[in-house]
Amino acid sequence: MDYMAKELTQDQIVEKRASLIAHAITILDSEGPDALTLRRLAVEAGVSRSTPYLYFKDKAALKDAMQVEGFIMLTSAYKKALEGLTHNRMRMKSLGDTYVAFALAHPELYELIFLTKSRRAPMSDNLAKVVDAYCVLTEEPMQAAWDAGELSMEPERLNKVLWVSLHGLLSLNRAGVIGGQSDFEALRADLGKILCFGFLPDDGRQELKTIYAPDLD
Structure with missing residues (x-):
């Protein structure tokens, strides 16, 4: 960081670090975790191979x-x-x-x-x-x-x-x-209804509550 402090302002350091993180997220989402390396990040960000190491000591830090x-x-x-x-x-x-x-x-x-x-x-x-x-x-x-x-x-x-x-x-x-997007959205809607209202009619809910009252109260 001493080297960067001589070459860049603090705002520039923060901006560069944020840019590297954004590029890393792009790699992760588009190519998967196996593609994410500090060397690959340097290529994606258009910087030297050593630059990412000035901001992240290793992949775990990234x-x-x-x-x-x-x-x-x-x-x-x-x-x-x-x-x-x-x-x-x-x-x-x-x-x-x-x-x-x-x-x-x-x-x-x-x-x-x-x-x-x-x-x-x-x-x-x-x-x-x-x-x-x-x-x-x-x-x-x-x-x-x-x-x-x-x-x-x-x-x-x-x-x-x-x-x-x-x-x-x-x-x-x-x-x-699951299937396509429409199947996903349909299941998501059904899941929301069941979580909010259950899957039994009103009389069925009351009977279930009577049987399992300790768990439902």
Whole structure:
């Protein structure tokens, strides 16, 4: 960094680093994780082979920076999606729609930030900071709905159920076993209805609640 400090201003260093991360995400999403190397990044960004190493000591550091950027991107999309919405459950739905849109637009980045083994390792300070900000934003509408008596399951449990459901749908879609886009959208709509209203008629729901009351209360 001493060399860069002599040649570039701090703003230029930040800009160059952001540009390299953006190019790395492009490689990841278009060519997959196996294509992502610091040497390949240099070619994509049109810089010398040594330049990426001035900003990222190794591939792990680059991936960490990409995870940080991924969470920033998704959090920014969430904030935009929530603009003007006041109804708690509509806000929850908007976040779900945005989550799916992000996963479809950036499938490899989605997997990197949510599913890679590195996400289970201790996080860097920068990554922990953006993950915390992401969690606060995603949990707030659900907590508000719970506090208002609009949900029957506490937010922590419900959040896990929704995440597992959406991730399962996205994973099957990515594996190509669902069908075309229309099939995906139909399944997504059905999944949303079942998660919100169940799959039994009103009398059936009451009977089920009587049998499994400890789990449904």
